[in-house]
Amino acid sequence: xAGSPCPIESMKQVVDRMGANEITITYGQTEASxxxxxxxxxxPIELRVAxxxxxxxxxxxxxxxxxxxxxxxxxxxxxxxxxGYNVMKGYYKMPEATHAAIDAKQWLHTGDLATMDENGYCxxxxxxxxxxxxxxxxxxxREVEEFxxxxxxxxxxxxxGVPDIKYGEEVMAYIRLREGIKLTEEEVKAxxxxxxxxxxxxxxxxxxxxxxxxxxxxxxxxxxxxxAVESLGLQKAASIETA
Amino acid sequence: MxxxxxxxxxxxxxxNRRPGVLSITLGELLxxxxxxxxxxxxxxxxxxxxxxxxxxxxxxxxxxxxxFMKLGIKKxxxxxxxxxxxxxxxxxxxxxxxxxAVLVTVNTNYRIFELExxxxxxxxxxxxxxxGWKDAxxxxxxxELCPELKDLAPGKLNSERLPSLKNVIFxxxxxxxxxxxxxxxxxxxxxxSDEELDERQDSLDADDVINMQYTSGTxxxxxxxxxxxxxxxxxxxxTANCMNFSYQDRLCIPVPFFHCFGCVLGTLTxxxxxxxxxxxxxxxxxxxxxxxxxxxxxxVHGVPTMFIAELSLPEFxxxxxxxxxxxxxxxxxxxxxx
Numbered sequence: 001x002a003g004s005p006c007p008i009e010s011m012k013q014v015v016d017r018m019g020a021n022e023i024t025i026t027y028g029q030t031e032a033s034x035x036x037x038x039x040x041x042x043x044p045i046e047l048r049v050a051x052x053x054x055x056x057x058x059x060x061x062x063x064x065x066x067x068x069x070x071x072x073x074x075x076x077x078x079x080x081x082x083x084g085y086n087v088m089k090g091y092y093k094m095p096e097a098t099h100a101a102i103d104a105k106q107w108l109h110t111g112d113l114a115t116m117d118e119n120g121y122c123x124x125x126x127x128x129x130x131x132x133x134x135x136x137x138x139x140x141x142r143e144v145e146e147f148x149x150x151x152x153x154x155x156x157x158x159x160x161g162v163p164d165i166k167y168g169e170e171v172m173a174y175i176r177l178r179e180g181i182k183l184t185e186e187e188v189k190a191x192x193x194x195x196x197x198x199x200x201x202x203x204x205x206x207x208x209x210x211x212x213x214x215x216x217x218x219x220x221x222x223x224x225x226x227x228a229v230e231s232l233g234l235q236k237a238a239s240i241e242t243a
Numbered sequence: 244m245x246x247x248x249x250x251x252x253x254x255x256x257x258x259n260r261r262p263g264v265l266s267i268t269l270g271e272l273l274x275x276x277x278x279x280x281x282x283x284x285x286x287x288x289x290x291x292x293x294x295x296x297x298x299x300x301x302x303x304x305x306x307x308x309x310x311f312m313k314l315g316i317k318k319x320x321x322x323x324x325x326x327x328x329x330x331x332x333x334x335x336x337x338x339x340x341x342x343x344a345v346l347v348t349v350n351t352n353y354r355i356f357e358l359e360x361x362x363x364x365x366x367x368x369x370x371x372x373x374x375g376w377k378d379a380x381x382x383x384x385x386x387e388l389c390p391e392l393k394d395l396a397p398g399k400l401n402s403e404r405l406p407s408l409k410n411v412i413f414x415x416x417x418x419x420x421x422x423x424x425x426x427x428x429x430x431x432x433x434x435x436s437d438e439e440l441d442e443r444q445d446s447l448d449a450d451d452v453i454n455m456q457y458t459s460g461t462x463x464x465x466x467x468x469x470x471x472x473x474x475x476x477x478x479x480x481x482t483a484n485c486m487n488f489s490y491q492d493r494l495c496i497p498v499p500f501f502h503c504f505g506c507v508l509g510t511l512t513x514x515x516x517x518x519x520x521x522x523x524x525x526x527x528x529x530x531x532x533x534x535x536x537x538x539x540x541x542x543v544h545g546v547p548t549m550f551i552a553e554l555s556l557p558e559f560x561x562x563x564x565x566x567x568x569x570x571x572x573x574x575x576x577x578x579x580x581x
Contacts, residue, residue: 014550017559020543020570024486026508030456030468033478034503038485041569056481058264085264086478089452092365092467214352 011049027052027124031108033086037122051121059084063116066128079128080114081107130221132161132169137199147196153181158211160221162228163237172228173202268472269340270444277301280490280517286333287521289534293330307338309440310432314410318343323367325349327376328522331414331425332500333510335371343447347455348501351376355384361457362405365467369410382419392421449473479511486569490517495543497523497531509544528552532562542569
C-alpha cells in the first residue's frame, strides 16, 4: 500500500482482531474485469500488507514511462499497463475513449502509477492524471500526501494541483484533522520546510471535514480542484487555455 | 442442455483450478455448478431467511430468464438494474446471463441527472428498480423522467426523453402503475418452454458482451465498460484461486453488486467455486458481523473504511468470527486511506 501508514496499520488490525490471517488484496479497475494483480493467501505477510501482489494468471503487467511508453527498470515508478483475457471489449459507443485506454498492442493503460519489484510484486503509487506540473517540475501528489501523513495531527490528506497564472499549477493540500485539533496553513508549511523540496510544499492548505467521494468510495480529486478554484478565487487562472 | 460445449470443463469443483482461459457463458457455468453441487447453498440472506441451493438458484434464474424472453428481450439488448444487493439482483445477473441480455449495472447513489444519462447512453430497453434507498426515491425519479409511465400498461412505455426504454420492472411490495412486478416476470417465465431457453442459451458466445458497468467518472462523463462472459468468468476464477476458494467456502458480500467488486469478485467468484454467497443488502457493520457469525462465513469482502467501521463497533468482541480466515481488500485504482 505504498508504505502509507494508515492502511497498513488497519490491515494488521483486520488480521489480528478479525482473525483474517489469509487476507488478500487485489488491485484493478472495472476496465480489467476488475482484477489485475492480487496477493495470494500464502504470500509472506509483509508483501500482503505492503504490496498489491503480482499479476494474476493469464494477465501480463508492465510498468512504462507515461511520456515515452517505454518499459521502466524494476523499482522505478511508471504507468501500470495490463494485457490479457480480462481487458474489456471497450467503452460503449465511445471509440475514441476506447482507443485512448487500449493501445494497438492491446495493452490497457490504467492511468495508475506503480512500481514493480524484482519478483513482480507491485505497489500503487498514484495516478498519472493527478500529476501536478508546477513550472515544469513534475509533482506526484501521492508523495506530498505521504509526507503530510507523517504529521501526527493530520488524519487524512488529499493533494491536488490548482491553476496558477505564474506556474501553471500550484500545490494545494486539503487536510482532515484529528478531533479538537487546530492547525494553520503556516504551521503546515513550517512542518514541510526543509523536509521536502520547496516546490512541493503546498502553496495552499485548507481544512476539510469530508472529501467528496464517488458512489463507490473513490475520492473525487476533480471536485476538490473545483472547490479550490471557487474558494481561492482562481477563476482567471483556470480560464487560461493551454495547447 | 449445453453438454457438448462443456466437454473441456472438468468437474465443477475444479472449474476454478483449471489452467488457461475458460470459454463458457454465465448460463453454462451455473448449469454446471447446479449439476455438480445441487444441494450446496448458493445464495443465503440472513435478514430475510432466504436460502437457495445451487439447484434452486439455477431454477429461479431459469424462470426469470424465460420471463425476460417473454417480454421480448433479445440477445444483446440492454437491461439496467438499479437496486441494492437484493436477491433479485443476483438472480438478474445470472438470468440475463442465460438469455443473453447485457446487464447494465446502475450505481445506487445515482440521482436523476446521472440516471437519465446512463439510460440514454446505454440504450437500455428495460429498467429493474427498487422503490428507493436512503433519501432517494428511485420510482419518483423514473416517474419524473417519464411522466407518461403511470398511465400506460406495463411494457408499453414510449418516452420522449428515454426513447429506448420500454419495460420497467419493480422489485418489492406494492408495484406502482405502469411497471411489471417481479412476480409477474416469474409468472411470464412459466409460459416459456425449457427448450426455448436452452436454445437461446446455446446460441450465446462466451466472447459476447454480457455486462456493462459505468465507471464512476472521476473525470468527465461516465463510460460504459463492456465486459464479456470470458472477461468476468475468468477474472472470478483467478480471484478464487488467489483466495484459495472452494465449494466449502461461504463468502459474506457487503460490497455493492453494481460494482465489479460485488458482481465479479463477489457473486461470480462464489459461483465459479460452487461456494455460498451471503450478501448484505446495504452496508451496515453490525449486519456484516451478524451474517458472518450466523452463516459461519469463511470470507468477507470489504474496502478499508468498511473494516475500520466493523473493528470500531463497541459490540465487536461479542461476535463469534472464528469461521473467518479470509478477507479481500481491493485497491480501486488508488489505495484508499481510511
